[in-house]
Amino acid sequence: MAEMVTLTIDGRTISAPAGTTILEAAKDANIYIPNLCNNEELTPYGSCRLCMVEITHKGRTRIVAACIYEVVDGLEVNVNTERVLNVRKLVIELLLARNNEHPALRKIADELGVKETRFPVEKKGCILCGxxxxxxxxxxxxxxxxxxxxxxxxxxxxxxxxxxxxxxxxxxxxxxxxxxxxxxxxxxxxxxxxxxxxxxxxxxxxxxxxxxxxxxxxxxxxxxxxxxxxxxxxxxx
Ligand code: FES
Known part of the structure; x- marks a missing residue:
């Protein structure tokens, strides 16, 4: 049996097996974190940066990618702080500069209240999620x-x-x-x-x-x- 750790996500206390990523733990608890490059069948890669969350652990607060950061005991995760939302908005704008048409990107942009990108639209299509x-x-x-x-x-x-x-x-x-x-x-x-x-x-x-x-x-x-x-x-x- 996997060792369980206890953390909080948006103030909710959650138990998750050690080795679980924050994204997986949040998903199991029905807490939505946007993501594009994560796929449960594949090794986490952390390329799209849409899943950024703010964590506090041992008195230190920082922003990490939820899909590659593993949960630990006492971890405090906040999914939608102002700082996180600003990072995600910037990330979706950068992604829209590569592909400003696909519904998956448009949906996340809408959720974040982003109408258009400030960056030159290159329409490369591929978002390099790997x-x-x-x-x-x-x-x-x-x-x-x-x-x-x-x-x-x-x-x-x-x-x-x-x-x-x-x-x-x-x-x-x-x-x-x-x-x-x-x-x-x-x-x-x-x-x-x-x-x-x-x-x-x-x-x-x-x-x-x-x-x-x-x-x-x-x-x-x-x-x-x-x-x-x-x-x-x-x-x-
Ligand atoms: S889902 Fe985490 S970086 Fe893409």
């Missing part, structure tokens, strides 16, 4: 994409900005992106992710194109099953 990179590495086990550059040139990219040789075209990055930035389409037996084409396997029985060949090769390699085991779609298998 969920795609973490999903590719931690869930799929492939690491086909990563971060490149620093500061304002930081972006998500495949090695050498070229066709990602390790990508299996599973589309996990597409599904996990909170702002639907990564385009994917299927046409004439080809799945296209961003601008990269991946041929799909045609079911030997019904003729339907059902999965990228690279993904099936990956399944074959990781399961040890022969490739022809994956030549038929799930319905015909």
């Amino acid at each position: 969920q795609c990179v973490r999903t590719c590495r931690e869930v799929v086990g492939v690491s086909a994409i990563g971060f490149s550059g620093r500061g304002i040139t930081r972006r998500i990219a495949a090695p050498f900005m070229d066709f990602p040789p390790d990508c299996i075209a599973c589309g996990s990055c597409v599904y996990v992106c909170p702002v639907n930035f990564i385009p994917m389409r299927e046409e004439n037996g080809v799945r296209t992710i961003i601008r990269f084409d991946f041929p799909m396997q045609q079911c030997k029985k019904c003729g339907k194109y059902f999965a990228p060949k690279k993904q099936l090769e990956y399944f074959s390699k990781t399961t040890g099953l022969p490739l022809d085991h994956f030549e038929n779609c799930i319905d015909c298998r």
Whole structure:
């Protein structure tokens, strides 16, 4: 059994297992903290900075990201102090400068009373939350994409900005992106992710194109099953 710690969030006394983050403890207690880059299936990363909260511990008060800060006994957390709200407003303005259209960002901006950003709108789309990179590495086990550059040139990219040789075209990055930035389409037996084409396997029985060949090769390699085991779609298998 995990050791339990006691803390307060917005004056409410809460017990949570040691090792829990403030964001998880708040969620379990039905206390809302905005967040965009957190995903329970992935290692916390702390990139969007929307989940900032004010903590006081052993007489010291500071602002931390709730998704990466673990609860400890006697911790006092305040979710919506003036200082926190000012930080969050600034953060959402910076995010709106990258993407001022997506409803997920607009919703948080509305909650914070932010109508527009003061910063030049660059419409980069991607908010650099890193969920795609973490999903590719931690869930799929492939690491086909990563971060490149620093500061304002930081972006998500495949090695050498070229066709990602390790990508299996599973589309996990597409599904996990909170702002639907990564385009994917299927046409004439080809799945296209961003601008990269991946041929799909045609079911030997019904003729339907059902999965990228690279993904099936990956399944074959990781399961040890022969490739022809994956030549038929799930319905015909
Ligand atoms: S959810 Fe905590 S930094 Fe993004």
